[in-house]
Amino acid sequence: MSILNQQFNTVHDTAPFSQIKNEDYSPAFDIAIEKAKAEINAIAHHPETATFENTIAAMAYAGMELDRISNIFFNLHAAETNDELDEIAQEVAPKLSTFANDITLNPLLFERVKTVYDQKDILSLNTEQQTLLQKSYRDFVRNGALLDEEKKEKLRKVDTELAILKLKFGENVLAETNAYQLHITNEQDLAGLPEGTIEAAKGLAEAQGELGWIFTLDYPSYIPFVTYADDRELRREITVAAGRKGFQNNEYNNEENIRKIARLRFQRAQLLGYDSHAHFVLEERMAQHPSKVGSFLNDLLKKAKPAAEREFQELSAFANKLHGIKQLEKWDTAYYSEKLKQERFSLDDEVLKPYFQLENVLKGVFIISERLFNLRFHEVQHIDKYHEEVRTFEVTDNENRLIAIFYADFFPRKGKRNGAWMTSFKPQYRKDRKDERPHISIVCNFTRSTATKPSLLTFNEVTTLFHEFGHALHGILADTTYPSLSGTSVYWDFVELPSQIMENWCYEKEALELFAKHYQTGETIPMELIDKIKASASFMEGMATLRQLGFGLLDMGWHAQDPTYINNIKPFENSCFSSTQLLPDVEENAMSPSFSHIFNGGYSSGYYSYKWAEVLDADAFAYFKEKGIFDPTVATKFKENILSKGGIEHPMVLYKRFRGKEPSTDALMKRAGLIL
Known part of the structure; x- marks a missing residue:
């Protein structure tokens, strides 16, 4: 039996990464799936009448070994993958999809869930139990429990194929x-x-046995370029390369x-009685319906577009004046925006970076979380890691009680996907009177240290670290009974509130002075630079908002209607982007x-939900x-x-309890400089 199928004999029950071999995963998944099936069958065939405890609560804790193995495997598949893990993922995904369907399409199990659900008004359940009961029932219905056998079989096939395609x-x-x-x-x-970017590119070339400098599509290389x-x-060459990922005539084409x-x-939504995938998804979101999302996006578009068009005209005139550029292109906006920002605010990321050594920024976010939430982070070496660059911390409260385990993985690698994200290796929950504390991880792709400099972050990377740390706090401070309701297990248009609100501290003098110190001299960031950071916070915000709204409209274009007619992706995208497009189209890109x-x-x-959460975070931070x-x-x-909740x-209930009222868009519009 694999180590993955046994109780981990490790510090704080942490994952024993160094003891896990790739060949352990497939048999471990098979064993865990069989165990989980047995647990589910025991609940479905329970001899006693269905109750909340013997059915709903029992299901909440069923399959936890399988969940743990899945968390470990798929987190590594994102952060430390290889061809072998890719093959295992393709093999395991349909098995997990089939198992999930076996639960939600099990008529005996659903009958027991429905029996308890039908009594919900007379049961003495607390708020969390009521939510778990409602969620359990809806999960079955939303996954086909009310369908006839023929449609259930269609649903199984759709889910299996989707798992593989994704x-x-x-x-x-x-x-x-x-x-x-x-x-x-x-x-x-x-x-x-910048000197640091050049040095990193030279280091990459040397590592590959090449002369010169190598730049890649990894963000710490691509964005500075x-x-x-x-x-x-x-700039055109690398921009076009980034924009044609999955859109080339090769084996990796994703069209x-x-x-x-x-x-x-869409087929799945129709099978379940919904008009579209968006109708299905939004039923369990704060927004509730595609029409509300459409109204939200278009309302923001109406407010942001005049500012975005003014900014674009200003940027175009600046590029023309500076270098005679008659038409701004996709590969020009970041370059000339930075030049204009430097001219207007005398603010250059290269001037700021020496004040944002990664080590200091990390300490800063720890200090801020201590000031706000009484948390302490202690770096330790006795917790196993999946890569030597991963850092491990024990998180305690002011009474030295363990609150969480925290993993931090900061730099790009070949096996790590781009971007930044928070995840968990183990959720928080309570069982048998024991509070199981969470194991939380953030994964980023920051600029590495070089032979002459430590890792120095751009201001954008600083806000990224604070953003992901906000997600981490949502997991670290979780305080619930059931794992499926813990931490970031919230509506997806609410999950970005904790992350986005944390970014606000990056702009505040009182916070910056805690960690923004020159890596060579130790000098605290000058007030002059803090003022410039704040003044530049809404720089080109109209264009940035328009870009985000375009992505939201594209998403709804794919999912809020029947997508069967979408054969040629390029014209479809152009139609979705028509109201937000400022730059000429790049034919090779999609x-x-x-x-x-x-x-x-x-x-x-x-x-x-990114913009939705911005409304929440701006309103919430206005309270701070x-x-x-x-x-x-x-x-x-x-x-x-x-x-902690x-x-x-429901998220709006929680938000109003915190804020005393529903959120207003005014705080966001003012912060973005789109209204006075």
Whole structure:
């Protein structure tokens, strides 16, 4: 039997990464699936009448070994993958889909769940139990429990195919990212690039036995290149390469994959009686209905577009004046935005970076979480890691009680997908009078240290770290009974509130002075730079908002209607982007074939939630600003009503309990400089 199927004999029950071999996973999954089936069958065939405890609560804890193995495997598949793990993922995904269907399409089990659900009004259940009961019943109905046998079998086939297609989509995007390199051998082509970026590119070339400098599509390489490289043709080359991931005539093309995913999602929704995939998804979101999402996006578009058009005209005039550019292109906006920002605010990321050494920023976010939520982070070496660069921490409260285990994985690697995310290896829950504490991880792709400099973050990377740490706090401070309601197990248009609100501290003098210190001199960031950071916070915000709204509209275009007619992806995308498009189209590029958020992540019909959560976070932080950004009363209310409660109540109920009212868009519009 694999170590994965046994009780871990480790510190704090942490995952024994160094003892797990790739060949352990497939048999471990098979054993855990059989165990979980046995647990579910025992509940379905329980000799006594169905009750909340012997059915609903019992199901909440069933299959936990399988969940634990899945968490470990799929987290590593995202952060430390290889060809062997890719193959295992393709093999395991349909098995997990089949098992999930075996639960929700089990008539005996559903009968017991329905028996308890039908008595909900006369049972003495607390709030969390009521939520779990309602969620359990809805999970069955939303996964086909009320369908006849023929439709149930169709649903099984759809779910199995979807599981495989989503994995294939993600693997193709990663392969395309890894396949491209911009190899520069002429030093003149590096003009404009920051010293640290050049040094990192040289280090990558040397590691591959090459002369010169190598740039990739990994964000710490790609973003500085398109932002600073003076050579417009090279900016064009790498920008076009990034935009054609999954859209090239090769083995990694994702066009057919996304057409199939969208059509299967629509078929699934129709089978279950919904008008579209978006109607199905939004039933369990704060937004509730596609029409409300449409109204929300279009209302923001109406407010943001005039500002975005003014900003674009201003940027176009600036580029023309500076370099005679007659038409801004996709590979120009980051470059000229940075130039204009430097001219207007005398604010250059290269001036800021020395004040944002990764080590100091990490300490800063720890200090802020201590000031707000009484947490302490102690780095330890006795917890096993899946890669030598991963850092491990014990999180305690002010009485030295263990609150969580925290993993931090900061730098790009070949086997790690792009971007930044928070995840968990073990959720928080209570069972048999024991409070099981969570094992939380954040994964990022920050600029590495070089031979002469430590890892120095751009300001955007600073906000990314705070963002993911906000998600981590949501998991770390979880305080619920049932794992399926714990931590970030909330509506997807609510889950970004804890992450996005944390970004606000990056702009506050009182917070910056805690960690923004020059890596060489130890000097605290000058007030002059803090003022410039705050002043520049809403710089080009209209264009940034328009871009996000475009992504949200594309998402709804795929999912809020019948996508069967979408054969040619390029014209379809152009129609979705028509109201938000400022730049000329790039023929070789398409967004959808690498839009991982909606085709491989959890954001299908949910990309709007980033802006939705911005409304929440701006409104919530306005409350902090009113009372003081470290006000203990407001922080305690946020911890007790938002961070610790997970999904035990409707998000709006939790938010109003914290804030005393529903959120208003005014705070966001003012913060973005879109209204006075």
